[in-house]
Amino acid sequence: MTDLAGPVAVIGTGLLGTSVALACRASGLDVLLDDLSAEHLRTATGLGAGRPLRAEDRPRLVVVATPPRHLGEAVAAALSDHPDAFVTDVGSVKAAPLRVVVDVDGVDRYVGSHPMAGSERSGPLAASAALFDGRPWAVTPHAAARPDAIEAITRLARVCGAVPVVLDPEDHDLAVARTSHLPHLAAVLVAGRLAGAPSAHLALSGQGVRDVTRVAASDPVMWQQILGANSAAVLGLLGEVQKDLARLIEAVAGGDDDALGDILARGNAGTAAIPGKHGGPSTPTASVFVSVPDHPGELARLFGDAGDIGVNIEDVHIDHDPGRPVGLTELVVEAARADHLLEALESRGWTTHR
Template sequence: MRSVQVVGTGLIGTSIALALSRRGVVVYLDDRDTTAARTAEALGAGHLEEPPSRVDLAVLAVPPAHVGAVLVDCQRKGTAHAYTDAASVKALPHDEIRALGGDPATYVGGHPLAGAERSGPLAARADLFEGRPWVLTPSSQTDRAALNQGLELVSLCGGVPVLMDPEAHDRAVALTSHAPHLVSSLMAARLAEARSEYIRVSGQGLRDVTRIAGGDPALWSDILTANADAVADVLEEYAADLGRLIAALRAQRDDEGPRAKASADLRELLRQGARGHARVPDKRSVTPAQFVAVPVSVPDQPGALARLFSTVSDAGVNIEDVRIEHSVDDRRRGLVELLVDASSVPGVRRLLDDNGWVWQEEIPLV
């Protein structure tokens, strides 16, 4: 594989581009979000110009509902010899490609099972997929050449290929990802109007259960809509178990006989949960750092953003995220907020001073 176009420069798209660039593949970037695309380019993920000729593979790192339309558009332009995507739902893109008149022979569905707590290109890592499962969902019409390109992509990114039927994939992620996100959101929703003194006595258990509820609602609405039936099936099973739990808890006020049976039901449900938890791979928890935003004035010139990133990263400071705004008074300059660990701020300020950057007082994130 010599050349790839990555469409979509969020966390996954930029991570794929970084991994491929590190392996010597020429990567071209495309995104309607020009800030994200420029950031990815500044990080060394690839080039923003149009490919001079048809690339070997196009990777569509866009939401599930947009894969079909973007793929058909790329096919009509002759962007690549083969196509894949990185969406977390697979049956919908396969169906829409056929409905929109696309060519399913050059497409193999893909879903790298990796992610991060944060989104956007600055959260991207070239090693994000190393050792992680990467599902490929070829259809009966997928050419062997397209599947081989997908397999080579997974290999170059360090992933572990897993071949699945699109519908089986969607049922799997409904159980392991999509329904858990909704359960987390439902629990977190109980907190929205809760009394403050209740929130103050929350512990790590609540943080664990509600952590993923902080995901982007627009993105998750898109994902859940695209996999609605499979997710609803899992939630119906949850609802049945929830009904048993409610009945077991209400029965604690009954006579000894019903109360004993209810207690046995409660223990069995808890034991079943413990058995299921034991099958989940353990992952060491990481305590989130406290971040602050350091605003920096940047000239609107080619390469200025890359020079700023290089100044900070070369000193060993990790940029956790970035926000970019143009100045209202001077369109020739922009304001870039670098989100860094609070302990790094004094060093970052000295570094900016030494390299001629103009910064403002940092903004704590609350």
């Protein structure tokens, strides 16, 4: 099915590189692997991700998947080592590595990219051909990039099952600062205020605080590098949030309901701005809550019943229940179908509410 021309060389066989390699292999492409770590390379080839890159190989596409630090240098080396190949990288920031390569010979063959996927695990053993399935994959051409290079990287994203989103490198870095780095840091600050709190306080934790802080559990070392490489965009947004926070404090301290209402309403508007499923506008959803006994098989029975009823579940949240072996499960469904689901579940003996 692929019209991407191989062989594809993957430099760096960690989680992302090996996953790209496996996805390319699954599309029948010849894949060549390289890594400073002989052990990673052996593991990746053992997984069927490709064969070791040799000096005489002539890849048509090189994917640089080395750690964020020194990414630009690795891209420059790939452009010089493989003068016939298009080159991309899969790092999570894009302007910083471009600055390193912008004056390098052959930079017109380079187009950066960034798959919006990851895992709390790392290394080739955590890799999967399905890692990028349905995820956005930013493709970030610079001004001098060749159109056929852009086309090749866009095809790579599709071969990996991802959805290409084309935007320029600076724009990309602003976008991830807003949709990834800022939410991450806000979660870290809120979670930081939970550390050391009395256990009687923490006992009142509901689903809200769990959702807000979930991403703060990620690897600090990786985030040091990401934030370091995108510090300008992150600092711009943190400065805006600092002003918003000062206004919020002033509104709460002064009992200024109008100002507070404006801030809260802007939050409403922001949640509504996140694109809906399948990239379309958000369809209104509603939640149906169901009490589910906390042992294997009960969720299956619930989803089986929902399937029989014919209502599609858009999202699910299971409330961690601090005191009893019953989970409160929130089924998010199209708003127009919620009443039907609720009544049909009740008629099958489930305890529900909205």
